[in-house]
Amino acid sequence: MTPKPLSLPIYMDHNATTPLDPSVREAMRPYLEDSFGNASSASHAYGWQAQSAVKKAREQVAHLLGCRAGDIVWTSGATESNNLAILGVVRAYCKEKPHIITQATEHKAVLEVCEAGGDWGADTTVLPVNAEGLISIDDLRKAIRPNTVMVSIMMANNEVGALQPVEEIAKICREHKLIFHTDAAQSVGKYKFDLHSIPADLVSLSGHKLYGPKGIGALVVRALNREFTLKPILFGGDQEKKLRPGTLNVSGIVGLGAACETAAQVMQDECTRLQAFQTRVLKTLRARFPQVKLNGPPEGQRLCNNISLSFPDLHADDMALDLSGIAFSSGSACNSASAKPSHVLKAMGVSDPMARATLRLGMGRFTTESEVSTVIDKVLKMLEKAYASR
Template identity: 40%
Template sequence: MIYLDNNATTRVDDAVLDTMLPYLKEDYGNASSLQHRLGRAANHAVETARKQIAAYFGVSTKEIFFTSGATESINMVLRGIWERYQHLGKHIITTKAEHKAVLSTLEALQKKGARISYLSLDKYGNISLEELERSITSDTILMCFMHANNETGVIHPVEEIAKIATQRKVIFFSDTTQAIGKLPFTYGDSGIDVCCFSAHKLHGPKGIGGVYIRRKSRPIQIEPLITGGKQENSLRGGTYNTAAIAGMGKAFEMLSEATPGDIEAKRKYFENRLIDEIEETTIHAAHVPRLCNTSNILFKYVRSVELMSKLPDIAISSGSACVSGDREPSHVLTAMGVDAEDALCSIRFSLSKYTTKEELDSAIEKIKMAVQSIRNSSPIWQMYKANLL
């Protein structure tokens, strides 16, 4: 299997797995049971991971909180901020290209009285900072923009957005799930108030993630989503997933060893060969800042569903894993103005540090044959080639 779906999930690094195993076998105590050695060993693992993650973000350990993953973090943040701050205002600003976890949660808040403004995107997936400033009112309590898009890799100027948020006294939440580890960035210096992360996007385990909540200047208060015990300073009740937390900490620690430039070089090689060797191939958002590993590629008149069925040995997707079973065109691409037919003919490829040039060469040959096979039997493609469309 050639795995090119790393924005959906990643292989667990061997060092991460080795870090986790002791807390599944020998040191299996409850991290809240400080009265005995096994509990203290588990607690030490949790707090070590918190230090590792805080060091990556450049923030205090008191500003890092653990959850089951980015989706829970997003729900915690959006619902928690709404509950805490709706008395000050009911207006939230975002775009229609956010992750479905954001969009679905905002739809739920809308039913509770929130007023949502969706900024437009240009054909490259960029927002307008001028439109953002015009959209802020005295009723605005929150703006929500992902750092990098999970389908196209397009990077938003979060530091500039943060400056606007600070000046206008609006909370800025950024879904940073895809960006972490893929570009040099220090979130603690960025001005972002709140952001989230998920371990399985960076060679850590599934089912664990967290949120950074600014506590130093302009401290942000969030109502808990899950109540129970007093874990996470009463922000998120529940028994600690010690092994997964330890593994996530190790995954963050290893990000300093990552070489995004190497991955980007492979991505460019992959894209250039496809463009050169398959006619009517387009890279979405090719000329704007993108994640080093992400390519969203249109093969004209080749439906992504049909292409994927002809490539059983290549792991790819037509969009976010959370909506991969959806037969509707990508909400991200349509928000960028891509027409429905082209959106349905677009495929996301996402690389990792484990992707080899040999795998890419093999994938390219398989893709070429599959595209040619589909087009040879396509009346629409023949009409297009004959200038009848």
């Protein structure tokens, strides 16, 4: 990798985005240079080269997820995948006034899409979560109505690392013949999840969350729990079985394929290593400051690379100044420009002042032991200073 300029902070925001893995960059290089063909060009070698690269990438992604290569629809990322999954179903079922069930800590790329579904007659139930950010299976069962067509519940939360009980949710969907969509942007490449054993019909993923490029993602489309049609939300071409028209982003697709292949090889050890970092950070901070609150489930039961901490009586400005050597997020990176407390923390019952005094650390593949030590030192110093002055 290119050496880091000295002035750059330690990168602790891997839930927002990840750097390209060198293996991904190498795989993409030819498709950014000489192999620039359009995968839809069927009459010459440039097109054939692109087609065969896209075919290989489909197999790499399918291998990681345990689905069929033919189930994958390329998109521009998880936001678009969520839009296609939800609005695609709503548009197909609009005559039936479809009912959707989702939950309060979903990414806005699910919550706002469900809301937009109202324009096509859809009605959404947003399930509450408990203090750890988890839904209740009982609530889910009770929310099912005769016109419910779809359940959209994420695998792992980007802010607080809560892992929803997707296997159980999928089974309920199967029992009731409901379409099950899951936003897996944060869990693909971290966990071995096998779509053979999780009957999800629609699964969203994103390249840049697993050391692949930005601007590429996929939606896995399988009609497992019931036969259903998905209507496109973009028009103007036959690509991706007419579900997602437009010239394929071949270099991005190759990058996502390579990222999945690398993840399949390294993710188990990587998650073990990151979980050990997680435990070390939490143990050290709690030993000195027991009042520090971990948002989301306890270590061992949460996303392996995520730590979300709230500090009672602390102001966000204390953190911004003293932790300036660390690239972290104070809420969801996707909406951190807004001063509003995060909707995820609010849904979990965290007060506005505590939500504002929240630090999200997202560790990743290239995070080192010594970076973790520096982060611990800086956070400890920040807390000592802040609490000493109170």
